[in-house]
Amino acid sequence: MKEGPDIAFLGSLIGDPARANMLTALLSGKALTASELAAEAGITPQTASTHLSKMEAGGLLQQRRQGRHRYFALADDDVGSLLETMMGLAAKKGHLRTRTGPKDPALRYARVCYNHLAGDLGVRMMDSLLAKGFLTPENEGLGLTDDGRAFAEGFSIDLEPLEKSRRPMCKSCLDWSNRRSHLAGSLGSALLTRFYDLGWARRIEGSRIVAFSPRGEKAFLDAFAL
Amino acid sequence: MKEGPDIAFLGSLIGDPARANMLTALLSGKALTASELAAEAGITPQTASTHLSKMEAGGLLQQRRQGRHRYFALADDDVGSLLETMMGLAAKKGHLRTRTGPKDPALRYARVCYNHLAGDLGVRMMDSLLAKGFLTPENEGLGLTDDGRAFAEGFSIDLEPLEKSRRPMCKSCLDWSNRRSHLAGSLGSALLTRFYDLGWARRIEGSRIVAFSPRGEKAFLDAFAL
DNA sequence: TTCATAGTTCGATGCTAGCCGAAGCATATA
DNA sequence: TATATGCTTCGGCTAGCATCGAACTATGAA
Structure with missing residues (x-):
């Protein structure tokens, strides 16, 4: 009758404020230690430890031991995408933890979503x-066209390893600030890395903001014209 | 402390087993009454009531009053897609067990809803x-056009007493097997009575089934062509 | 009118789970 | 070795909340 309330378990896992804070912190894509996450959530290490093991057991996190540290990260892209979806719905319904801060416009403009680009620029890229026919909607997902392949390779992105991986290359991810989709998947991740390498943008320490240089922004807008 | 949407609140809302059961039931797309949802979740109506008001306040549900029933449905598509995302992420072995509308095909086809016609034929009539412009959506309700008045009177329905009554003449009523609207109100009631009088249909004792005779069914389908 | 049904509100109860202090491991450095 | 740091486990405390019985409201039926 009441066989394993799957989504209830998942919901309760995310439904605790301390855990939600940790997950949000991990949404930046960086792996963090247990202590850092405890500080992020405003709780003691003991409490954080139980939370972290619960989330790991629940499949939300993966952990890597390194010396006497334990680094935690989101288990996979799907977890990040679920969190973004929830943020979008929460924002739409007006459930905000605090009023919009000064960093808000920058966050809305360009930020990381786990490992790919989100915000206004992320949506524009998608x-x-x-529009140029580089991506095309396929059954239940996104596909890369031949033109798109050429474009990516022109960007110095080696598609071969991406295709061999089981990880989906193109996925759409709902943007919580724009209510539109942006590009996730290994290609989305590779593109963001490329932007860093090109010097177009860099991460702002301690936040999810992606800061584009003036030249980088112009190049980006040219490359992804509408 | 933290900026951004409150996903913990959303998560905790979905995180309760009883609420998750109700939401999963509603994921079928059909609107269900509070009692049905209580049965679905295996809890008493009192408990269900508090859950439902919480979820409505949280923007997950919308409710529609229908006589002494309250039909609940997911607030919008975004809620549904979030639930599907969560189900996808959670191990997907849990099968949906929605106790949906009537299993009896005759009940789905034509039955009484209080005093008016529901089921496939009820929806078709509406x-x-x-489509013919006899009814028209008005602010928060339904209105009868001049053409509609003529049609009703051609059906030997005396509109005068209906208009003098405080009871609304035209109301839309949500069909529990079709999840579409059919016609309620005093006009809906009068029409069903007229079908009985014309010998088109009769009630099956001890059930809500409305049985149309072969001739009656043909006449009905002609009268309410699409 | 009176009765029946759908649903809500109130109050009380009991269980769960988050929380922290203290202690225990584990891994580093000296 | 000794000592410090990162993290986990244990125990007990407490707050929150899901739950239900009982009473109440609202609507429909007879």
Whole structure:
């Protein structure tokens, strides 16, 4: 009758404020130690430890031991994408933890979503790739067209390893600030890395903001015109 | 302390087993009454009531009063897609066990809803009346057009007493097997009575089934063509 | 009118789970 | 070795909340 309330378990896992804070912190894509996450959530290490083992057992996190540290990260892209979806719905319904802060506009403009680009620029990139026919909607997902392959390789992205991986190359991820989709998957991740390498953008320490340089921003807007 | 949407609140809302059961039931797309949802979750109506008001306040549900029933449905598509995302992430072995509408095909086809016609034929009648311009959506309700008045009177329905009554003449009523609207109100009631009088249909004792005779069914389908 | 049904509100109860202090491991450095 | 740090386990405390019985409201049926 009441066989394993799956989503209830998942919901309760995310439903605790301390755990939600940790997950949000991990959404930046960086792996963090247990102590850092405890500080992030504002709780003692003991409490954080139980939370972390619960989330790991629940499949939300993966952990890597390194010396006497334990680094935690989101288990996979799907977890990150679920968190973004929830943020989108929460924002839409007006459930905000605090009023919008000064960092808010920068966050809305460009930020990391786990390991790919989100925000206004992320959505623009997705729109541009679709408009130019580089990406195309496929059954239940996104596909890369031949033109798209050429474009990616022109960006010095080696597609071969991406295709051999079991990880989906193109996925759409709902943007919580724009209510539109942006590009996730290994290609989305590779593109963001490329932006860093090109010097177009860099991460702001301690936040999810991706800061584009003036030249980088111009290059980006040219590359992903609408 | 932290900026951004409150996913913990959303998570805790979904994180309770009883609430998750109700939400999963509603994921079928059909609107269900509070009692049905209580049975679905295996809890008493009192408990269900508090859960439902919480979920409504949290923006997950919308409710529609229908006589002494309250039909609950997911607030919008975003809620549904979030639930599906969560089900996808959770081990997907849990099968949906929604106790949906009537299993009896005859009940789905034509039955009484209090005093008016529901089921496939009820929905068809509503669709036809709207398509022909006999009924028109008004603010928060339904209105009878001049053409509609003529049609009703051609059906030997005396509109005068209906208009003098405080009871609304035209109301839309959510069909529990079709999840579409059919016609309620005093006009809906009068029409069903007229079908009985014409010998088109009769009630099956001890059930809510409305049995149309072969001739009656043909006449009905002609009268309410699409 | 009176009765029946759908649903809500109130109050009390009991269980769960988050929380922290203290102690125990584990891994580093000296 | 000794000592410090990162993290976990244990025990007990407490707050929150899901739950239900009982009473109440609202609507429909007879």
